[in-house]
Every structure is written in structure tokens, then in C-alpha cells.
Amino acid sequence: MRQLGLSYAQMQRKLLEDTGIHLSKASISYWLRGIPDPSGSLNRFRPDPSPELSYVIGVALSDGNINVHDYHREILLSVTDRDFASEFSRCLGRVLGRGEPYKVRWSEKRGRWIVQGSSILLHKFLNCNWFNLRKWIEHCGKCESAFLRAFYAAKGQYAARASVSMIRIEKCCCIFKICFGTLASNRHSCT
Numbered sequence: 001m002r003q004l005g006l007s008y009a010q011m012q013r014k015l016l017e018d019t020g021i022h023l024s025k026a027s028i029s030y031w032l033r034g035i036p037d038p039s040g041s042l043n044r045f046r047p048d049p050s051p052e053l054s055y056v057i058g059v060a061l062s063d064g065n066i067n068v069h070d071y072h073r074e075i076l077l078s079v080t081d082r083d084f085a086s087e088f089s090r091c092l093g094r095v096l097g098r099g100e101p102y103k104v105r106w107s108e109k110r111g112r113w114i115v116q117g118s119s120i121l122l123h124k125f126l127n128c129n130w131f132n133l134r135k136w137i138e139h140c141g142k143c144e145s146a147f148l149r150a151f152y153a154a155k156g157q158y159a160a161r162a163s164v165s166m167i168r169i170e171k172c173c174c175i176f177k178i179c180f181g182t183l184a185s186n187r188h189s190c191t
């Protein structure tokens with residue numbers, strides 16, 4: 001975008017149009033100069049529909065352990081189910097354009113598997129009105145089933161935990177119904 005001679009305000013607008021993500025001018029400036037942004041990493045993220053992105057959305061919307069800190073722009077999953085953590089690490093790695101999955105580390109203190117990634121762009125994307133994420137969830141049968149897999153994995157976690165985030169569960173049930181209401185509409189297909 002810089003090569004096109006766009007101003008920060010124009011870049012801001014273009015980014016918003018192309019990806020639906022609003023970035024501050026300061027973040028764009030840090031990004032262009034290649035200076036690590038103090039508020040978090042600008043890992044590569046394009047909101048192209050894919051089963052992996054759908055899975056990440058499913059985790060972000062359903063699991064109370066996903067923390068997107070304001071300061072760190074961190075996307076963190078901390079769970080007892082190793083397979084859940086591994087699948088999330090694979091999907092997150094794919095979504096953020098890494099050649100490999102994120103590291104799944106075991107925390108002795110918490111007794112949990114932890115996956116940690118950071119990206120301002122993905123943070124902004126996931127932090128928007130969750131209703132807008134329907135487009136990605138409903139993209140095709142594969143995207144829908146990836147979302148549901150994340151939903152069920154998170155549900156297993158809820159069952160294992162004493163405290164439950166009801167708001168997140170309600171949100172997820174609502175999305176769940178939306179998905180089932182539209183499962184027949186497989187207009188696209190992810191490979």
C-alpha cells in the first residue's frame with residue numbers, strides 16, 4: 001500500500017474495506033517501519049474463509065480461556081485436552097500464515113496445555129461484533145463443521161470446569177442454531 005503512495009488515512013480505509021479491520025494510524029506506522037508494535041505483533045493475517053479460521057472463531061467465541069489482552073493482543077488457549085490444544089495450534093498457525101503450528105506447551109503450575117499466539121489483525125477480527133462472523137462460519141460445509149468441532153471441544157472443557165461463562169455459552173448456542181438453520185446452503189467449498 002505504501003508503494004501506491006497512500007496516506008495513513010487512505011491505508012486505514014483500504015484495510016477496513018478489504019478486511020473489515022480498523023487499525024490506528026500509529027499501528028500502521030509501526031507496521032510500515034518494521035518496528036515491533038508495543039501493543040502486540042502484527043502477524044500476517046488475511047480473513048480468507050477456511051476451516052482453520054472457522055475453528056479459531058469457534059474457539060474464540062466459545063471458550064472462556066481465550067484471552068485477548070488489550071496490551072499484548074494475545075490469543076491464548078489454556079485447556080486440559082491436549083488434542084484440542086494441538087488442533088487449535090495447527091489452525092492458528094495456518095490462519096497466521098506460519099509454516100508450522102504454534103507450540104503447545106504444558107504448564108505444570110496450571111495443569112493445562114497452553115497455546116499462545118499474537119496478532120493485532122486477528123485480534124481486531126475476532127473482537128468485532130460476533131454476529132458479523134457468521135459469514136466465515138457459514139462459508140461452506142467444511143467451515144461449518146470446523147466451527148462445530150471447536151464448539152464441542154470447548155463444551156467438553158466447560159463440563160470439566162466448575163466455573164462457566166454463561167454469556168459465552170449463550171452466544172455459542174445462538175450461533176449454533178444459526179449454523180443449523182443454514183447448513184443446507186453450501187454455496188462455497190474450501191479445499
Ligand SMILES: [Zn+2]
Binds near residue numbers: 049140
Ligand atoms: Zn469454507
